[in-house]
Amino acid sequence: MTISKKMQQYLTGGSLIRKLFEEGAAMTKDGSGKPVYDFSLGNPSLDPPVEFMHALRDYAASPPEHAHSYMANAGLPAAREAVASQLSTEHACSFSAANVLMTVGAAGAVNVALKALLDAGDEVVVSAPYFVEYGYYVENHGGRLVVVDSAPSFQLDVQAIVAAITDKTKIVLITNPNNPTGVMYTQESLNQLGDALAEASGRRGKPIYLLDDAPYRKLVYDVPRCTSSFDAYPYTLMATSHSKDLSLPGERIGFLALSPQIDDVDTLHAACAFSARILGFVNAPALMQYLTASLQKATIDLRRYRERRDRLYTALTAYGYQMPYPDGAFYLFPKVPNGTDFSFVDRLKRQRVLTVPGSGFGKPGYFRIAYCVSDVTIEGALKIFEEAAKQAN
Numbered sequence: 001m002t003i004s005k006k007m008q009q010y011l012t013g014g015s016l017i018r019k020l021f022e023e024g025a026a027m028t029k030d031g032s033g034k035p036v037y038d039f040s041l042g043n044p045s046l047d048p049p050v051e052f053m054h055a056l057r058d059y060a061a062s063p064p065e066h067a068h069s070y071m072a073n074a075g076l077p078a079a080r081e082a083v084a085s086q087l088s089t090e091h092a093c094s095f096s097a098a099n100v101l102m103t104v105g106a107a108g109a110v111n112v113a114l115k116a117l118l119d120a121g122d123e124v125v126v127s128a129p130y131f132v133e134y135g136y137y138v139e140n141h142g143g144r145l146v147v148v149d150s151a152p153s154f155q156l157d158v159q160a161i162v163a164a165i166t167d168k169t170k171i172v173l174i175t176n177p178n179n180p181t182g183v184m185y186t187q188e189s190l191n192q193l194g195d196a197l198a199e200a201s202g203r204r205g206k207p208i209y210l211l212d213d214a215p216y217r218k219l220v221y222d223v224p225r226c227t228s229s230f231d232a233y234p235y236t237l238m239a240t241s242h243s244k245d246l247s248l249p250g251e252r253i254g255f256l257a258l259s260p261q262i263d264d265v266d267t268l269h270a271a272c273a274f275s276a277r278i279l280g281f282v283n284a285p286a287l288m289q290y291l292t293a294s295l296q297k298a299t300i301d302l303r304r305y306r307e308r309r310d311r312l313y314t315a316l317t318a319y320g321y322q323m324p325y326p327d328g329a330f331y332l333f334p335k336v337p338n339g340t341d342f343s344f345v346d347r348l349k350r351q352r353v354l355t356v357p358g359s360g361f362g363k364p365g366y367f368r369i370a371y372c373v374s375d376v377t378i379e380g381a382l383k384i385f386e387e388a389a390k391q392a393n
């Protein structure tokens with residue numbers, strides 16, 4: 001085998017979850033003609049909003065000169081200005097283009113930030129359940145992922161985070177709203193975290209950064225706007241994208257925003273731009289930067305996801321499933337009624353309903369349902385969820 005030992009380890013690790021995925025994928029092509037209810041992936045089912053199509057048409061009618069050239073690693077000034085101006089309306093601080101770096105999705109933004117900040121052995125604290133890719137990213141940048149549990153409500157357990165802080169802690173990484181729970185952190189819990197990080201940073205004489213991975217920030221259903229990490233803590237970076245709010249995951253467009261309150265923020269911005277170069281991203285896709293610059297206020301039709309959330313949450317809780325209230329994103333994270341998360345997910349899979357075991361997010365005993373799927377899929381699966389709950393009791 002010529003691949004690296006690390007890659008061998010990654011490819012063989014997590015084999016149970018991969019097996020479930022592979023069997024699920026095979027099911028969709030088994031020729032039985034029976035439907036498969038696939039809730040396993042966070043791939044948006046809605047098309048991009050009509051504003052995106054209009055922007056694309058206008059662009060094609062009169063493209064700017066040299067539109068497809070290399071550019072500054074941080075991205076097009078017009079795109080960065082548009083993002084900064086939108087962020088200034090969402091948070092208490094005032095952003096400029098100098099605080100923004102256009103990136104290859106939220107994943108690119110998180111990686112650029114980690115690359116810019118981490119020295120070998122530095123620790124990154126995350127709260128379980130968490131997006132599984134973080135482990136790979138942090139390790140790739142020489143860091144060490146330190147996992148703490150969230151509070152029983154799936155809000156942040158600030159005391160647990162504080163207890164995990166050592167002299168090597170460089171970053172606390174959160175996802176708000178959360179994947180896989182759909183929970184949005186309250187402003188109060190973000191403020192508590194901010195106060196605790198300010199205290200710990202002061203004590204150590206060096207800052208701990210708060211990296212808020214927020215690709216679902218505009219997918220909140222009960223309030224006009226997601227809670228703000230920038231308002232809670234000065235040393236905040238936010239990674240986000242238009243993968244979910246404009247349904248453009250295949251176009252790989254996002255951005256990293258740095259709080260203007262970070263000391264020497266220009267050096268951090270330069271380090272992030274250099275990181276984009278080293279990681280081979282060079283710059284975010286040019287066409288998408290042109291288009292999304294004019295779409296900072298647009299979103300997919302949020303009502304469609306809200307209806308699906310309400311339908312599933314109401315039905316599943318009536319069947320007896322327990323789960324945190326999903327304020328946002330497009331996930332539900334119920335507790336398995338009995339048995340392990342693997343056995344329960346396997347049981348659903350045999351009924352052709354595909355979900356993901358909580359172990360895949362560092363939280364055994366739960367399973368994730370991604371409801372960015374059609375109404376037909378939801379309606380078809382409800383009976384099976386109901387039966388599975390009955391059998392479990």
Ligand SMILES: Cc1ncc(COP(=O)(O)O)c(C=O)c1O
Binds near residue numbers: 215242
């Ligand atoms: C928490 C979280 N972060 C990052 C990403 C990656 O997003 P993007 O497609 O914008 O890179 C996802 C995608 O599902 C996610 O759920």
